[in-house]
Amino acid sequence: MALEDTALSEQDFLAALRGLSHRYWGAHPFHHRLHDGSLSEHELRMWAANRWYYQKMLPQxxxxxxxxCPVPEIRRQWLDRIVYHDGRHEGDGGAEKWLRLCEAVGLHREEVLDERHLAPGVRFAVDAYVSFARTQPWVAAVASGLTEMFSGHLMRKRVSDMLAHYDWIRQDDLSYFTKRIDAVSGEGEATLDIVLRYSKTREQQQAAIDALSFKCDVLWSMLDAIERAGQKL
Amino acid sequence: MALEDTALSEQDFLAALRGLSHRYWGAHPFHHRLHDGSLSEHELRMWAANRWYYQKMLPQxxxxxxxxCPVPEIRRQWLDRIVYHDGRHEGDGGAEKWLRLCEAVGLHREEVLDERHLAPGVRFAVDAYVSFARTQPWVAAVASGLTEMFSGHLMRKRVSDMLAHYDWIRQDDLSYFTKRIDAVSGEGEATLDIVLRYSKTREQQQAAIDALSFKCDVLWSMLDAIERAGQKL
Structure with missing residues (x-):
């Protein structure tokens, strides 16, 4: 029987996607250390400076x-993400909020923007993600964003844990996360809705599962490289 | 002396760009016939149905x-174009206005959307344009849009000429053009401003000139193919 004839039920497809949650970077040792307060100031800075590159590339x-994407309706919906990160005006948007977090952990804006702390492994992982979106079918690229299903819980925990453990960080410094928590409060529901609507055959479903798996690898690799960058002084 | 050392003055650079105006599709024989009222109804339909593919691909x-584009400011500015063509809601936007023009010249929406009338040469030209934007440096892709410098005059003339010569076409049917005239009323000034700002070396200037020349070829080829499609019944 060809793969197309054996599409998963929606329930099984969902379970396969959700089953990847243990590969989400919430489980990475570096994130555990971020949350339990055991990162050094230098490590925290390397984390913020390196993740900047990820934030910066999201609009692209x-x-x-x-x-x-040939579907105007999806294009209209997806456009909001670019506006979310770039903002409507200079000094607005998610990227700017990340820069403010960088400053809160003791980095100068210039040393973030000139990417002097950027670890090659982080650049490679993020570039692979952008390249995936450019070259793969748009539904797979959308599916790679399903890590949103796992991120709401992690970010809520991050805000409380960071405020509890790093006493020089104020609530305001974490506005990237507090704002983002609202944005993903549907636990990726809108994204999931698109993926379900456009993944009807077994092959399409597998492409979506593979895309989410790939994205977990991207994020995990970033933290591997950030962890190593934090060990160097 | 290397090319970089001999950048054109802004005036000469502008003159080189404007000097391509005779290659703009305003000068194509098919457009002359469109304007003087000598197209058959069939030719008018083939024109509208084929150009749909161009309109449809603009947001992509x-x-x-x-x-x-790595510059947030430019991204924010360019985003408005996607909104312009796709609209904020279904049934809104430039693409929808083009479909209404198709209906006004006697086409059913379905026969436009299923692209049954689409001439291969039109598809190839438009796809080359999209591919150019995907693979060339973003400044060159922006420069390819400088045909806007030439389009305002042509569109104003089109509205009056079409209303004068095709008596079944009403002003409302031409809202694509009347709305677009407003959008390009600055004669491509905002686009030109970006190109001037980011084309400082002779090589960058030449890339911009080449991009505009390429775009003239794209549009001209479309009309060549449309002209031939209109001769067949």
């Missing part, structure tokens, strides 16, 4: 999805 | 530019 990743 | 072309 999202535009690649729009560029590949 | 513009998203490719955003995907390749």
């Amino acid at each position: 990743k999202d535009a690649a999805i729009i560029s590949n | 072309k513009d998203a490719a530019i955003i995907s390749n």
